[in-house]
Amino acid sequence: MTCPRLTFSVCVTVFALLLPSALAAQTQTNCDAGNGPLNTAEPKGITSPEIIQKFASQESIFKDARNHYTYTQEIIVQTLEGNTVNGELRETTDVLYDDKGQRIEQVTYAPQNTLTRILMTKEDYDDFRNRLPFVLTTQDLDQYNILYAGQQRVDELDTYVFDIAPKKIDKNGGPRYFQGRIWVDNHDFQIVKTCGKNVPDIHKKNEENLTPKFVTYREQVDGQYWFPTYTRADDTLHFKDQDVQVREIVKYTNYKRFGVKTKIIFGGEAKGDSNPK
Numbered sequence: 508m509t510c511p512r513l514t515f516s517v518c519v520t521v522f523a524l525l526l527p528s529a530l531a532a533q534t535q536t537n538c539d540a541g542n543g544p545l546n547t548a549e550p551k552g553i554t555s556p557e558i559i560q561k562f563a564s565q566e567s568i569f570k571d572a573r574n575h576y577t578y579t580q581e582i583i584v585q586t587l588e589g590n591t592v593n594g595e596l597r598e599t600t601d602v603l604y605d606d607k608g609q610r611i612e613q614v615t616y617a618p619q620n621t622l623t624r625i626l627m628t629k630e631d632y633d634d635f636r637n638r639l640p641f642v643l644t645t646q647d648l649d650q651y652n653i654l655y656a657g658q659q660r661v662d663e664l665d666t667y668v669f670d671i672a673p674k675k676i677d678k679n680g681g682p683r684y685f686q687g688r689i690w691v692d693n694h695d696f697q698i699v700k701t702c703g704k705n706v707p708d709i710h711k712k713n714e715e716n717l718t719p720k721f722v723t724y725r726e727q728v729d730g731q732y733w734f735p736t737y738t739r740a741d742d743t744l745h746f747k748d749q750d751v752q753v754r755e756i757v758k759y760t761n762y763k764r765f766g767v768k769t770k771i772i773f774g775g776e777a778k779g780d781s782n783p784k
Contacts, residue, residue: 536720536741538688538702543660550667555655558667559648561696567644569697572732574610577603577765581758582635586622594622604765634683634705635757639723640735641685641701643671650674650684659690661700666690676707680716683707687720697733699725710747717744719753728762735759 550558579601586594599616643651656668669691673684687703702722709716719742725733738757743750 535743536702536722536739538720538722540722541662545657545659545668547657549655550658555667555669558655558691558696559653559669560645562667562691562698563643563645563648565696566642566698567646569732569734570642570644573734574608575604575764576728576734576762577601578734578759578763579615579761580635581756581760583756584622584627585754587752587754596620596622596627634718638683638685638705639721639738639757640759641689641698641723643685643689643698656688658693661690664690664699665693666699667693671703673706678707678709680709681707683718692733695727695731695733697725699733704742715746717746717751719744719755721755729764734762 549555579599581599582597584596585592597616597618598614601613601615603611603613605611650673651671652674654670656670659666659668667690668688670688672686676684683705685701685703686706687701689698689702690700691697692699700723702720704720705718708718719740721738721740721742723735723738726736728734736759738755740753740755742753744753745751
């Protein structure tokens, strides 16, 4: 995001608002909601490296599978002063695919944007698509340090818990990576919850690029895939000249597997067409 009313360019993953310092400490993304006590004992019958390999393999399958599902993405971006919302962006998009499997995004709802302190950027929407629904596949493992933290009950699920951080970060504006904690279902070996932030934060003379801490929840779809369904961020970003409160809600709903429609052409005649052209 850019901030047109400030003397420097502000790009953040979501949205921002000037916030009095006295209120800044009150905003915080809650990673612990729904969690039971953390048991730090080593897992029984399986090693933590084996768990990592299992869930990374399942994440690879999940990543490919999600590319074969249509869904609806709803984004709510707000600016607040204390508890008062004084600017809002809402956008609902249907994510579809054409006959060749190419992704199509159709905006179905977009009332007037009342945000005045920030502008959404392409990078913000890339975060909504790719980084808030974090995926850690086998191909991604070499990019991260992964530390086993224990076992924990999350709502009705028993999970293995891991803390992860990128091995290398380019603070001059390189690719973003996830840093935080993930919860892996101990039966399906898929990530069911993610909490952390995208790094690095960038502080430059004429531009600051900061991201809020977020939590993403997944739900099981078609009895086998744990797809992201809900993301929330509520955080305070500390810019050079002021603190900024941010809040976002992203919902991913209506998952439906799609089938590619094709026609087989024989000498210019479409099979099943009684009136070929």
